[in-house]
Amino acid sequence: MKLYSDPKIKEACGVFGIYSLSGEPAAESIYYGLSSLQHRGQESCGMAVCDTKGPKGNMNAHKGMGLVNEVFNEDILNTLQGNLGIGHVRYSTTGAASINNAQPLVLNYIKGTLALAHNGNLVNTRELREELVQTGAIFQTTTDSEVIAYHIAKERVHTHNVEEAILHTAGKIRGAYALVIASPRKLIGVRDPLGLKPLCLGRRDDAYILASESCALSAVGAEFIRDIRPGEIITITSEGITSNCHLCQTQHAHCIFEYIYFARLDSTLDGVNIYDARVKGGAALAAAYPADADLVVGVPDSGIPAAKGYSEASGIPFALAFYKNSYVGRTFIKPTQKERESSVRLKLNVLASVVNGKRIVLVDDSIVRGTTIAGLIRMLKGAGAKSVHVRISSPPFLYPCYFGTDVPSNKQLIASSHTSGEICSMIGADSLGYMKLEDLQLMTGDLSLCKACFDRQYPMDITGHTEEKIQ
Incomplete structure (x- = not known):
C-alpha cells in the first residue's frame, strides 16, 4: 500500500518587535527573540530597525534565507542601528520560498516608511490584491503580507495617522494574522478578531516587546504583561501604550495546533501553559x-x-x-x-x-x-x-x-x-x-478553539478557496 512523504506540519511564521524608550539598541534583542522563535519558521528571517530620535524614514533592514544564526552575525547587527525594530522568521504557506518573500517588508511611500511582519494567512487575498492591481500597484513578492502592507499605505493617504490606516485595513482583511508594524516613531501590534494567531506583550525596564510567544520574552529578559486581545490594535510610542478594540468580538477561535505542536513547551498562550x-x-x-x-x-x-x-x-x-x-x-x-x-x-x-x-x-x-x-x-x-x-x-x-x-x-x-x-x-x-x-x-x-482541520467547522467563510485544497 502507498505511503506518502511525511514532513512535519509547519507553522507559517514568528514575529517579534521591540521599542526601547531610553534608546537602547534593538538589533541584539531582536536576534535573540527570533532565535527563540526559530521553531516557527526555518526558511528565512529578517529584521528592520530605526532610530526614533533620528531623521524619519531611516529604516535599516537585513534579511536572508536560512536560520537566524546563519543570516545574522555581529558585523551585520552592528550596522542595524536603532532603538525600535521588528523581526520575522518564516516558513512559507503563501508565496514561494525565496529571498523576495522574506520579511519584514519595508515600504517607502508618500507618508514615510513602514515595516511589517506577518504571521498567518488571509482568505480574501485574491480580491484585495486585484483591487490594488487595478489601481496600478506593482507587487515585488507573492505573499499576502505585501497585500496588507499596500492596503495600509493606501489607507494612510486618507487618515490622520498610521493607526487609523491599520484599523481600516484590518476591517477589510479576513483570515488569521498577528502583525508587528514599525513606523519611525511607533511600534504597533495587531491580532485578528478570532485570535487564530498568538501575540503577546512584555516589558524589560523601559523597553516594550511584542512577540508571537512568551518564550521570546524570556529569551530577552522581559516580563510577560499580557496577551494581545483578539481584534486589538496596540500602539507603543514615547508617550506610552494605547489600545484600540473596535474590532474585538466575543467569538474566538484559537488554533488548536498551537497547543498540540507549534508553540514551544515553555510558552503560555492565552492563559494556557503549553507543557x-x-x-x-x-x-x-x-x-x-x-x-x-x-x-x-x-x-x-x-x-x-x-x-x-x-x-x-x-x-x-x-x-x-x-x-x-x-x-x-x-x-x-x-x-x-x-x-x-x-x-x-x-x-x-x-x-x-x-x-x-x-x-x-x-x-x-x-x-x-x-x-x-x-x-x-x-x-x-x-x-x-x-x-x-x-x-x-x-x-x-x-x-x-x-x-x-x-x-x-x-x-x-x-x-x-x-x-x-x-x-x-x-x-x-x-x-x-x-x-x-x-x-x-x-x-x-x-478556551474557544479552531479545530477545522479535524471537523471542517471553519470559523469564517472560505468560499472560493475550497476548490484549491479540498478535492
Whole structure:
C-alpha cells in the first residue's frame, strides 16, 4: 500500500518587535527573540530597525534565507542601528520560498516608511490584491503580507495617522494574522478578531516587546504583561501604550495546533501553559485508548510531553527510546523513499537496550501522510521491540487549513482516504489510537478553539478557496 512523504506540519511564521524608550539598541534583542522563535519558521528571517530620535524614514533592514544564526552575525547587527525594530522568521504557506518573500517588508511611500511582519494567512487575498492591481500597484513578492502592507499605505493617504490606516485595513482583511508594524516613531501590534494567531506583550525596564510567544520574552529578559486581545490594535510610542478594540468580538477561535505542536513547551498562550496542555492530552489518550504495554515513549521532541501524560495516567513507565542528533542541520524533502528513510535515521536513532523485548506505546503529535511514523516503528521493531502501539495526541487530519498552518490538500492527508484500521496496517503498528475530537477541550479548558482541520467547522467563510485544497 502507498505511503506518502511525511514532513512535519509547519507553522507559517514568528514575529517579534521591540521599542526601547531610553534608546537602547534593538538589533541584539531582536536576534535573540527570533532565535527563540526559530521553531516557527526555518526558511528565512529578517529584521528592520530605526532610530526614533533620528531623521524619519531611516529604516535599516537585513534579511536572508536560512536560520537566524546563519543570516545574522555581529558585523551585520552592528550596522542595524536603532532603538525600535521588528523581526520575522518564516516558513512559507503563501508565496514561494525565496529571498523576495522574506520579511519584514519595508515600504517607502508618500507618508514615510513602514515595516511589517506577518504571521498567518488571509482568505480574501485574491480580491484585495486585484483591487490594488487595478489601481496600478506593482507587487515585488507573492505573499499576502505585501497585500496588507499596500492596503495600509493606501489607507494612510486618507487618515490622520498610521493607526487609523491599520484599523481600516484590518476591517477589510479576513483570515488569521498577528502583525508587528514599525513606523519611525511607533511600534504597533495587531491580532485578528478570532485570535487564530498568538501575540503577546512584555516589558524589560523601559523597553516594550511584542512577540508571537512568551518564550521570546524570556529569551530577552522581559516580563510577560499580557496577551494581545483578539481584534486589538496596540500602539507603543514615547508617550506610552494605547489600545484600540473596535474590532474585538466575543467569538474566538484559537488554533488548536498551537497547543498540540507549534508553540514551544515553555510558552503560555492565552492563559494556557503549553507543557501542561500536552501532558493533559496524553492523559486523555490513555483514558480513551489503553494499551497492554511495558513502556511509553515519545517521538522527540513534540511527542514527549504527551507520552509523559500517557504514562502518568496509565501507570506504564515512561522511557526515552530515541537519541536525537541535535547537530544535524535542516533537512529537505528527499526525492526517493530510501533517501527519506536515511534522513530520519540521521536525526533519530533507537536506544536498543531500552526497547529490546518490550511492548511499546509510541506517542506522537500527528500523522500527516504516514512515512515518518512508519519508519520509526520499523526502527523500534528492528531494535527488538515486541510490539508498537501508536497513540496520536491529535484527531485524524481530514481537512486542509486556510489560516497559515501547512496542512496540505486533503488528497495528501492519509486519514482523508483511509480508515484508522487501514492506517494502522500501512504503518506497521500493532494498534492505533487518535485523540478524540471531544477530548481536545481537556487540553485548553474553556478556551474557544479552531479545530477545522479535524471537523471542517471553519470559523469564517472560505468560499472560493475550497476548490484549491479540498478535492
